[in-house]
Amino acid sequence: MAVAIATDLILDVVKAAAPEVAQQAKSVLQAAAGRKAEANAASGLFERQIAGLNEAAAVDLRARLAAQAPAQSDEVPEAYREFEAMVLGSFVQSMLPSDNEEVFGKGTAGEIWKGMMAEKIGQVMAEDGGVGIAERMASRAAGKVVPADEFAENTVNRAASMVNQVQMAILGDLGRLALKDEDQA
Template identity: 45%
Template structure:
């Protein structure tokens, strides 16, 4: 039994290239200084190369991001419920056998579910189908902002 690993795409392309251009690229890469790749990339795109941040700057950004509060939930509980209902509706309407669109296997089903979740949230945010309005009308004390609620006790 033999194992045949997939070919290396970069090596296959290099082998298929014109020998003179291939040798010039190898020479350029072996003689380049560590920062020259970013410089060469900037020259190729027509934009100047951006300075790389120092490790201290990167660590500071990570520490700052770690201390930020978690994002708040969007909308009232009634709007979140409507978004969930719409997500279920949208997910049932999305094609099941569309591996070319969503991918195959577990990754495809996760992508499909995430797409349905975002579509449902956007539909609810833009007014929905009226579920949140009906819930808010039936329970005005829950729909009121937290500072304006009155206690009945």
């Protein structure tokens, strides 16, 4: 047993000078230790209850997400996704400005960059769920037919949203280029 000279000396002085104060301090410390043990037990119970709630909530959340999840790209063959990416890339390329040499460059190189950008945007859009072309083709191949009205409404909404996002990104880039040119002038 190690001896801490400063604290042991102080305790010995307190015991010798006022034994009732030492006894009172000892009882207060024992009561505090008892309350601490009760608090630790309650805290452990609380932590176990929270862990149980967290686990139940996680299971519930996983079940709700699985029920709400749209058709994943795993369910649609990759060939359909690639076809949709090609179609979307073609749509995007037709929407890109044709007379903006500052963004894409001049001549053949500019056309190649423009085509590559449109192709990549189409791939990203298709990977992010596309507009439903791949799903529609897969459902047709499987013999399931989605009602045309439902398909058309969903496709138009998703396509319009994606076109708006692409246009906003392009306008933002053009705006930054214009500001950059003004700063240099």
